[in-house]
Amino acid sequence: MPGTRSSRTLLRQEVVEGIKRYILRERLRPGDPLPAEPALCEALGASRSSVREAIKILDALDIVDVRHGHGTYVGRLSLSALVESLTFRGLLSPGDDFQVLADLVDVRELFERGMAERIVSSLSDEQLDTLDSLVQTMRETGADEGSGFVAADRAFHALLIAPVGNDLIGQLSMAFWDVYTIVAPHLDGFTHADELSTISAHQSLVDAARAEDTTAFLKALEEHYAPVRRRVTEARARDDAAS
Amino acid sequence: MPGTRSSRTLLRQEVVEGIKRYILRERLRPGDPLPAEPALCEALGASRSSVREAIKILDALDIVDVRHGHGTYVGRLSLSALVESLTFRGLLSPGDDFQVLADLVDVRELFERGMAERIVSSLSDEQLDTLDSLVQTMRETGADEGSGFVAADRAFHALLIAPVGNDLIGQLSMAFWDVYTIVAPHLDGFTHADELSTISAHQSLVDAARAEDTTAFLKALEEHYAPVRRRVTEARARDDAAS
DNA sequence: ACAGAGCAGACGTCCGATGTCCCGCTGATA
DNA sequence: TATCAGCGGGACATCGGACGTCTGCTCTGT
Structure with a gap:
């Protein structure tokens, strides 16, 4: 029975x-x-x-x-479950996806800040060249051809974190990048000026890494993430005002 | 049909x-x-x-x-899936759980290093007292009563990262702690001296935080994680020699 | 030799019956 | 009147079998 x-x-x-x-x-x-x-x-x-x-x-x-x-x-034991889970959490949040996004940005910056020294010291010349070409790709594919831009951005950050030799951090970093790009479209405040400053920040990162200047690299990181954080904050304020 | x-x-x-x-x-x-x-x-x-x-x-x-x-x-949208997934990855690894463990330790340290400033500046007096009492608990419950020790350790790190106000980092930190404690028993190299140094490192962390001395806090973090990293390295060497 | 039909293996979907768990209602008991 | 064992119903758990779809391989014709 x-x-x-x-x-x-x-x-x-x-x-x-x-x-x-x-x-x-x-x-x-x-x-x-x-x-x-x-x-x-x-x-x-x-x-x-x-x-x-x-x-x-x-x-x-x-x-x-x-x-x-x-x-x-x-299976390949990827972190796809983390992406799924966090993405839904971001979409579900009380009406405040913004806190989730802010936390996400914090974590992404934390990874790259914490690995800054290892990044600048272990990037090879070929890898630096590849990073340069990715920045060039971002320049060429404007916001109009969005898919190329985001793909280049993803590849850039993946390559940046890869040489530290910690697979876990690399996969986590990309997982958070994925979650961010899925959840972020809700805040639509990405202007042409933002795009230019993003590209410029990426270039600064490569330059600092090539010069093996950790301090400059950290400064470039701040230059990169500050606008992102600002957009999240602005979107939150806009939402608060609306409700 | x-x-x-x-x-x-x-x-x-x-x-x-x-x-x-x-x-x-x-x-x-x-x-x-x-x-x-x-x-x-x-x-x-x-x-x-x-x-x-x-x-x-x-x-x-x-x-x-x-x-x-x-x-x-x-559901509560916890990171339980991440824990499950990473735990199995650790157990499955080629015969080299050690790389996974080393990566895990890197990430845990990265979180606390990266948040050091925010931690020391935002811990309240009551929270510091609680941390003190947790260290005291670790002193009293020796390795014999293992469960109390690990529980206190978990609570300690949870409380340490909590006040920074980033839920994501807090939950990730605990998730990695969980995975580590599940996967780590495979390397059994935890001596009485290790236990004492661990307790001492925790006390140093609290003291540095109470003094709002970020530099001392970072030093205590290194004091905390260095032995952990060493045990992983030793276990790996032991395993390599055996095979 | 090569291309298409057919076959076999594996997962996908549906159905209906039965078991177990938990909660709230009911009624007997003290 | 207060308490609690017992009952019933709703919801999930498990089972067994039937049938569909997908994929790769083989077996035909040309």
Whole structure:
């Protein structure tokens, strides 16, 4: 008779742990295939429904990657769940997305400030050249061709934080960048002057890094994030006035 | 006839978006109830299976909170998904959990270093007293009563980062602390001397904060994290030698 | 050899029945 | 009257099976 169990812990949660244990025990790596659903059902003693719900949970955490028609594989363990989660938090906020955005900017700046020394000391010449070319790309693709601009901005910050050799910080940094760009459009205060100052700040960052001048790099960081912070503050004030 | 659809996007994913939209549209807040599963099925035009899988995904992200026997509610939007995800990444790592741990320590230190000034300037007298008492708790509960020690350590760092007024940083900081304590036991190199130096470092942090001496605070931070970093490095070396 | 039809395996979706959990109502008891 | 065991209903949990869709591979024709 179905449904007969009451072990205080949800079956699907046991299945989740079971699948995680399986991956660990078999020393699987991202991309490796997992047994098919029926096999997991038998191995874990659960119906297909429970196994599927467990897999969906693991999929949401990018611990598992399900491909329709192919099978189920070990996931890449990215921080996609963090992005999803924070994005929704930003969208949900009381009516005050602004605090979330301000916090986000704080964290992004914190990462780059905290890594400033390691950044300027470990960027190679080729990497600096690449950064230069990205700034050039931002100059060429105006706000009209927005997608190119934001892509260049993302690549810039990714490359900036990459050479410190801390994957976690790199991925977190990009996750926060992603969340910011998804949530930020709500505040629409990005003028042409802002764009120019942003580009100029990026150029200052590259120049400071090339000169291995940490102080100048920190100054450029402030030059970069101050306008962002100002836009958030202005949007908040505008919203407060409206309500 | 069931299963008839091919809109290139998975139905359960549409349901996920639908539920998110519903929460946003109705301006629901954490703790507010969602419609029952049958109602969601009808509203979103999907079977119960698909709705349930979607709910499990949202539950994994803490966007939704399912309580057996009660109903489904808007979640607290914590960073539990990040903890789950990073923990598993740490456990899975090639055989090199150590890099993950080192990265984790870097990030934790980065947060507190970057917020040093705001921490020392915004801690109230009562908060400083609480920090003192937490250090005292750590002194009294030796490594024998481990749970009290780690609880005090967690509370200490939580209180340290709380007054800066950036919820995101606070929650991230605690998330990383959680992940570290879950993954770290693999390296078991925590001696009595380590414990004493840890306690001493915490006391130095409080003293520096009370004196509003940022320089001393930064020095105490280094005193705190250096042993942690050393243990990770030693464990890595030990592991390399063994293999 | 090469291109298209067909096949097999794996995940996606739907359905209906039954079990378990929790809460609030009810009525017997002290 | 106050209390609490017992009942009922609502909501989620689990099960089993049926059918659809997707993808890659093979087996045909030309």
